[in-house]
Amino acid sequence: YFLVEVNRWLERRTLKRMLRGWDVVRSAGNNDAYSDPAVHRIVSSAEFPLASTSRQGRRVTIVTYEHRSSGVRWRAAVTHLSSSARSTPEEAQASRAHEATSLIALCRTHDVDVIAADLNNSTVGHDRPRGIIEGAGYRDWRSLVEVDNVHYDTHHALGFPLTTDGKHLDALYFGSRITALEGRILIDEPDNSDHLGLVCALSVAQEHPMAK
Numbered sequence: 001y002f003l004v005e006v007n008r009w010l011e012r013r014t015l016k017r018m019l020r021g022w023d024v025v026r027s028a029g030n031n032d033a034y035s036d037p038a039v040h041r042i043v044s045s046a047e048f049p050l051a052s053t054s055r056q057g058r059r060v061t062i063v064t065y066e067h068r069s070s071g072v073r074w075r076a077a078v079t080h081l082s083s084s085a086r087s088t089p090e091e092a093q094a095s096r097a098h099e100a101t102s103l104i105a106l107c108r109t110h111d112v113d114v115i116a117a118d119l120n121n122s123t124v125g126h127d128r129p130r131g132i133i134e135g136a137g138y139r140d141w142r143s144l145v146e147v148d149n150v151h152y153d154t155h156h157a158l159g160f161p162l163t164t165d166g167k168h169l170d171a172l173y174f175g176s177r178i179t180a181l182e183g184r185i186l187i188d189e190p191d192n193s194d195h196l197g198l199v200c201a202l203s204v205a206q207e208h209p210m211a212k
Contacts, residue, residue: 002034003078003116011193029059031078040065043073051102054082054095060103062110067204074177074204076114077107081129083120093128096121100129104136107175113204115173118195122167130171138173141180141200148184154196162187162196172198177205 002019006012015034025033025045035042043064050058060079066072081103082095096119107115115138117129124130134140142150153163154170174180179202186197 003076003114004032004034005078005080005118005195006030006032008193025061025063027059027061029061029080031059031061031080033061033063033076033078035063035065038068040067048106050079050081050099050106052082052095053098054087054091056082056086056095058082058095058099060106062106062112070206072204072206074113075110076116077103077110077112078116079103080118081120092120096129097127097132100132103129104132104138107138108136111175113175113177114202115171116198117171117173118169119171120169122169133171133173138175141172141174141183141198142168144174145180145183145200147200149187150185152185152187152196154185154198156194156196158194170195170198172200174202179203179205 019034022034023037023042025042027047029047043066045061045063047059047061050060052058058079058081060077062075062077064073064075081099082092084092115133119129121129126135151164151166153165153167155167156162181201181203183200186199
C-alpha cells in the first residue's frame with residue numbers, strides 16, 4: 001500500500017501507471033491512500049481537519065484496512081503539516097505544533113497504528129511535531145529498523161542531484177502493534193516528486209495490546 005501526499009498531476013499519473021487496479025482513497029487535502037485490493041480490503045475511510053493556525057488548513061486521512069488472508073485489521077493516517085509557503089517560518093512552526101497535537105488526538109480516538117506524514121520539521125522537541133508524536137508513544141521507524149539510504153535528505157530539488165544532509169522532513173511512526181521488518185529510502189524513483197519515498201515492511205499484531 002502507499003500513503004502519499006499527491007498534489008502534482010504527474011504523481012497521480014505515475015501512480016496510476018505503477019499501481020494498476022489498486023484502490024485509491026482520495027482526499028481534499030491531497031493525502032491519498034493506495035492499496036492492493038487482492039491483499040487488503042478497505043473497511044472505512046475518513047478525512048478530518050487539523051487544528052491549523054495557518055491559511056493552509058491541513059487535514060489528515062485515516063483508513064481502516066483488513067488484511068484478506070489473516071483478517072487482521074489496522075489503521076493508517078496520512079497527513080501533511082503546514083509549511084512556510086504563504087506564511088513565515090514562525091507562523092508555520094506554531095501551526096505545526098497545533099496540527100500535531102490535533103493529529104495525536106485523532107489517532108488516539110481512532111486507534112491509528114501507522115502515521116505517514118510530511119512533517120515539514122526535522123527537530124525533535126516537546127513543542128515540535130516529532131516530539132509531540134513520540135510523546136504520545138508512537139515510534140520513529142528509524143529507531144526500530146535499519147533504514148537503507150537513511151542519510152539521504154527526503155526533500156530534494158527536482159532535476160538536481162540528491163543531497164545527503166538528512167533533514168528527513170517525511171516520517172513514518174508506528175504504534176505498539178507494529179513490528180518494523182526492513183526499511184529503505186527510495187533514491188531511484190521517477191523524478192516527478194520533490195520527496196523521496198519511504199518504504200518499510202512491517203507486521204501487525206492480531207490483537208491490540210490495550211484490548212481486554
